[in-house]
Amino acid sequence: MATDDQNQIPEEENGIEQSPEAEAAKAEAADWRDKYLRKLAEFDNYRKRARQEQASAREYITEDVLQALLPVTDDFDRLMQNAQANSEDPYHRAVEMVYGKLKGYLDARGVKMFDSLGKPFDPELHNAVLMQPTPDFPSGTVLAVITPGYKMGDRVIRHAQVVVSSEPELEEGKGDVASSGEAGDRE
Numbered sequence: 001m002a003t004d005d006q007n008q009i010p011e012e013e014n015g016i017e018q019s020p021e022a023e024a025a026k027a028e029a030a031d032w033r034d035k036y037l038r039k040l041a042e043f044d045n046y047r048k049r050a051r052q053e054q055a056s057a058r059e060y061i062t063e064d065v066l067q068a069l070l071p072v073t074d075d076f077d078r079l080m081q082n083a084q085a086n087s088e089d090p091y092h093r094a095v096e097m098v099y100g101k102l103k104g105y106l107d108a109r110g111v112k113m114f115d116s117l118g119k120p121f122d123p124e125l126h127n128a129v130l131m132q133p134t135p136d137f138p139s140g141t142v143l144a145v146i147t148p149g150y151k152m153g154d155r156v157i158r159h160a161q162v163v164v165s166s167e168p169e170l171e172e173g174k175g176d177v178a179s180s181g182e183a184g185d186r187e
Helices: 002-013 020-082 090-108 172-186
Strands: 111-114 126-133 142-147 149-152 155-158 160-166
Touching (some): 020 090, 020 149, 020 155
Antiparallel strands (some): 111 149, 149 155
């Protein structure tokens, strides 16, 4: 019988026969634990979303500043193209230094000018300013770049303004001959 008594004592200590209050307390503890874990997950999601929004806002602000600098870069490009190659002139050297710093700043942020000349027109990259009929190039080819386009990584931050080729117009005399010949056959 000693073994039966020993077996009964642990069963009662393990709580096999629990009171309704103990059951309610366990259920309430489980409910509070579930609420705690849900709030913890919500807060973690909020932190991730806030970090993502901060990074996105920072990227858009950076892009906005870089877009504002692109016209200055265009002006420097034109100046450097038209400047005489007199490296002894202090003004020319100063302009080259400032231009180099500006290019370095843009390069450090991943801003690169993309090539458009001679490529097919792509509305994702180009804004067509003018259509020019030409027999020398297939229709839809970029003939000239008015303002270069720039990308920051894979994202276009400024579309290139370009002149695009179109089909050459038919001569007026050729259209009239065909229509007059048909009319003559009918008579």
